Amino acid sequence: MARRLKDIRPIELKNQKLYVLNQLKLPKEEEWIELSTYEDVAKAIKDMVIRGAPLIGIVGAYGFAIGVKNLINDGKPLDEAKNILETLKNTRPTAINLFWALDRIWKKFEKWKTQKTKKELIKALFKEANRIDLEDYHANKSIGGYGQVLIPKKANILTHCNTGALATSGWGTALGVIRSAFEDGKDITVFVDETRPYLQGARLTAWELEQEGIPYYLITDNSAGFLISKGIIDVIIVGADRITANGDVANKIGTYTLSVLAKTHNIPFYVAAPTSTFDLETQSGTDIPIEQRSENEIKTCGGCQIAPKNTKALNYSFDITPAENITAIITEKGLISEINKENIQKFLKYRGL
Ligand code: MRU
Numbered sequence: 001m002a003r004r005l006k007d008i009r010p011i012e013l014k015n016q017k018l019y020v021l022n023q024l025k026l027p028k029e030e031e032w033i034e035l036s037t038y039e040d041v042a043k044a045i046k047d048m049v050i051r052g053a054p055l056i057g058i059v060g061a062y063g064f065a066i067g068v069k070n071l072i073n074d075g076k077p078l079d080e081a082k083n084i085l086e087t088l089k090n091t092r093p094t095a096i097n098l099f100w101a102l103d104r105i106w107k108k109f110e111k112w113k114t115q116k117t118k119k120e121l122i123k124a125l126f127k128e129a130n131r132i133d134l135e136d137y138h139a140n141k142s143i144g145g146y147g148q149v150l151i152p153k154k155a156n157i158l159t160h161c162n163t164g165a166l167a168t169s170g171w172g173t174a175l176g177v178i179r180s181a182f183e184d185g186k187d188i189t190v191f192v193d194e195t196r197p198y199l200q201g202a203r204l205t206a207w208e209l210e211q212e213g214i215p216y217y218l219i220t221d222n223s224a225g226f227l228i229s230k231g232i233i234d235v236i237i238v239g240a241d242r243i244t245a246n247g248d249v250a251n252k253i254g255t256y257t258l259s260v261l262a263k264t265h266n267i268p269f270y271v272a273a274p275t276s277t278f279d280l281e282t283q284s285g286t287d288i289p290i291e292q293r294s295e296n297e298i299k300t301c302g303g304c305q306i307a308p309k310n311t312k313a314l315n316y317s318f319d320i321t322p323a324e325n326i327t328a329i330i331t332e333k334g335l336i337s338e339i340n341k342e343n344i345q346k347f348l349k350y351r352g353l
Contacts, residue, residue, distance in 0.1 A: 052167020
């Protein structure tokens with residue numbers, strides 16, 4: 001029986017003002033905050049008030065529009081817009097969607113700044129950011145449509161991190177596929193990796209599944225191998241922060257381990273991502289800059305110290321899954337199976353990208 005799911009949105013634009021759902025407070029509290037300067041936006045991205053590859057691109061683009069609006073209203077020269085662009089780019093290094101969205105809005109700004117009045121320029125920049133936002137939503141619905149066909153009628157699906165409405169404009173990529181399959185009436189149980197240390201799985205994915213009434217179990221990251229070896233997991237599906245020319249994928253730390261488990265135990269391992277996640281200028285995963293975050297994210301949990309004060313911790317935020325470990329990449333334009341440089345190029349070219 002087909003079901004109808006809720007539409008969760010992590011951001012809202014009202015009269016050129018940007019409000020975001022503070023993901024640091026979830027699941028305890030649903031707090032909406034206004035980001036009124038580009039510095040606010042940069043800080044929110046850096047501190048992970050909002051996160052997830054597509055969403056940081058969208059919010060980055062709105063941040064640029066907000067920055068230019070404030071420049072103009074303060075009577076400052078438009079040359080200062082370059083600084084806004086660089087500040088927003090200097091927040092998180094791994095997800096390509098941030099750079100993709102900022103480069104896209106920057107190109108429009110360069111074109112429009114001499115053609116339009118200042119008022120028209122502000123309006124056009126907000127419209128462009130809004131277009132990026134809406135395109136992402138539609139891309140996710142389409143990823144869901146293509147991806148859900150791969151999910152058996154009854155399936156235990158393991159997922160990592162948060163790739164849902166909270167990581168995108170809405171609906172989600174990997175979690176979007178799960179949503180679409182559930183909406184289609186499939187009998188699904190989701191196994192949610194808690195995703196240490198930021199706990200995107202426990203705090204955010206579980207919150208989203210709870211809202212939708214989709215059955216799930218929260219598991220520790222360490223449980224995946226045991227559950228897979230017992231034959232309990234049918235499918236693994238994850239998102240991506242960057243996909244290189246040869247099909248290697250950067251995603252939340254722990255993704256690579258899951259891909260090795262999937263290969264060993266012969267279960268499908270899918271990556272769901274919009275085509276804005278492809279970075280054809282980067283040849284392979286080894287060239288992707290991997291964000292390293294504060295040691296304190298590992299040494300504390302929920303504000304409590306959980307390791308000796310002087311412990312040295314290594315907090316890599318992402319890892320690289322090689323193309324050969326991936327069964328298929330699910331995009332809004334269709335599927336890429338047999339992942340290699342030539343197939344990716346052909347796929348994107350035939351779709352006019
Ligand atoms: O550090 P985060 O929470 O921004 O990392 C998010 C992920 O790794 C997601 O899997 C990825 O961005 C895809 S989201 C649709």
